[in-house]
Amino acid sequence: MDVPEAPAVPLFDNSHELDAIWDPLMIAVSNVLRCGDYILGNETEQFERALAAWLQCGHAIGVASGSDALYLALAGNGIGPGDEVVTSPFTFIATVQAITRVGARPVFADIDPHTLNLDERFVESVITDRTAAVLVVHIFGQPCDMDTFGTLAGHRGLALIEDAAQALGSTWRGQRTGTFGDAAAISFFPTKTLGAAGDGGAVVTNDADIDQKVRRLRIHGALEKYLYTVLGTNSRLDELQAAILNVKLPRLDAWIRQRRAIADAYSDAIPRSACRPLDEDERAKGAFSQYTVRVPDGRDSLRDYLCQARIGTAVHYPRPLHLQPALSMLGYRQGDFPIAEQACREVLSLPCYPGLSGSAVSRVAEMIAEWQVNVGGGL
Incomplete structure (x- = not known):
């Protein structure tokens, strides 16, 4: 069957x-x-x-x-x-x-x-x-x-x-x-x-x-x-x-509340041993135009795994601006901004938009956990 x-x-x-x-x-x-x-x-x-x-x-x-x-x-x-x-x-x-x-x-x-x-x-x-x-x-x-x-x-x-x-x-x-x-x-x-x-x-x-x-x-x-x-x-x-x-x-206020609820659901469901959400200052309430996590080991591997599971992702952003060829005239080099460079190696944005179901969030979290077990990435 x-x-x-x-x-x-x-x-x-x-x-x-x-x-x-x-x-x-x-x-x-x-x-x-x-x-x-x-x-x-x-x-x-x-x-x-x-x-x-x-x-x-x-x-x-x-x-x-x-x-x-x-x-x-x-x-x-x-x-x-x-x-x-x-x-x-x-x-x-x-x-x-x-x-x-x-x-x-x-x-x-x-x-x-x-x-x-x-x-x-x-x-x-x-x-x-x-x-x-x-x-x-x-x-x-x-x-x-x-x-x-x-x-x-x-x-x-x-x-x-x-x-x-x-x-x-x-x-x-x-x-x-x-x-x-x-x-x-x-x-x-x-x-x-x-x-x-x-x-x-x-x-x-x-x-x-x-x-x-x-x-x-x-x-x-x-x-x-x-x-x-x-x-x-x-x-x-x-x-x-x-x-x-x-x-x-x-309708924007309601849509923002949905985005925040989805972000909270992700933060509860995603195994922290695989990847971690970005910190949110207690004085802030984010709009979550993207829900982005950091994957210190194997970001591209996780992205490929989710793609095979038909889960869309994006990398915002794969290369920091000081290393872009179009901005070489500014004279910056690799290593000048190590925190930004590390972020570009680790960030991964997951689906987050009004109407995304709880079952979809659960599936994304389950696939991340499955990737960690099968491939061995994570923290």
């Missing part, structure tokens, strides 16, 4: 989200298509107001992507040629591309070995008289220590920018990430906690001057139509994506 094959557990599946909102989603999309107002119309204005209210911050500016949001957050703060911006080598390359796009120089500092977020002790050691900003990254949706970074930036007279691309829905001491610094960047890439049906992003800030600068920069630098006071770019959240996000945003 044939044994039925176990169902696949994909790394990402948004069918649960879509099923819950399909009818209002189709109405919203249809309304945009019929009205013909596709760029910076009512849907975008409504979403910007709703997002700012949800974050409890002053302003939200819809832009074309999370990458553009990072660039515009820096540009809106006046960061440019001759400046240095300190950030993490353990993040997606868009973080550093934004720094180079404004003409500034990225400067790396190593990360905390427990949370994998930027470590303020290492940041302090690389600040110079050319440092203009610290760009913190809330990696995997886990908040950085914003108390310490706020104090550091304030004492040093530096801009504090948050890369909150993965962190919408996380909090530090009950305050939403993205609302601590001078400005923050959010991504609405489809796999994020609030995902569009394509690219999208937002810059959020409590500073009215930064708000106006970013709004001007996103439409080619126009103060009014055909009057350009600065050279900007073309980066606008389109009406279709805004309409989709308007339908989704009221």
Whole structure:
């Protein structure tokens, strides 16, 4: 008798989200298509107001992507040629591309070995008289220590920018990430906690001057139509994506609770002798855009084993930014940031999204335990 094959557990599946909102989603999309107002119309204005209210911050500016949001957050703060911006080598390359796009120089500092977020002790050691900003990254949706970074930036007279691309829905001491610094960047890439049906992003800030600068920069630098006071770019959240996000945003709190429940279930079920979850500061509540574990021995072996069991995984990230060929001009070498380099050898992201069943979580945990017994990896 044939044994039925176990169902696949994909790394990402948004069918649960879509099923819950399909009818209002189709109405919203249809309304945009019929009205013909596709760029910076009512849907975008409504979403910007709703997002700012949800974050409890002053302003939200819809832009074309999370990458553009990072660039515009820096540009809106006046960061440019001759400046240095300190950030993490353990993040997606868009973080550093934004720094180079404004003409500034990225400067790396190593990360905390427990949370994998930027470590303020290492940041302090690389600040110079050319440092203009610290760009913190809330990696995997886990908040950085914003108390310490706020104090550091304030004492040093530096801009504090948050890369909150993965962190919408996380909090530090009950305050939403993205609302601590001078400005923050959010991504609405489809796999994020609030995902569009394509690219999208937002810059959020409590500073009215930064708000106006970013709004001007996103439409080619126009103060009014055909009057350009600065050279900007073309980066606008389109009406279709805004309409989709308007339908989704009221459900985000519930979806974040589901992500946290899944993370708790993983932490209870996964054998700690095989791999370990990242530490979560007691002052923080993560959004868990990814649920990431560390596998000190045999990460790639475990990933292959899970793949054979039809369980999706990802490595965020396999190579730290200071060792990327495109950034060789910065002059960093292997060994410069050993904690980040070790993290890249060990991290593995597991399926984590609203609608992921308890049985799926149990299956992932069982396969990890089975791998440890059969292959012998782990701690």
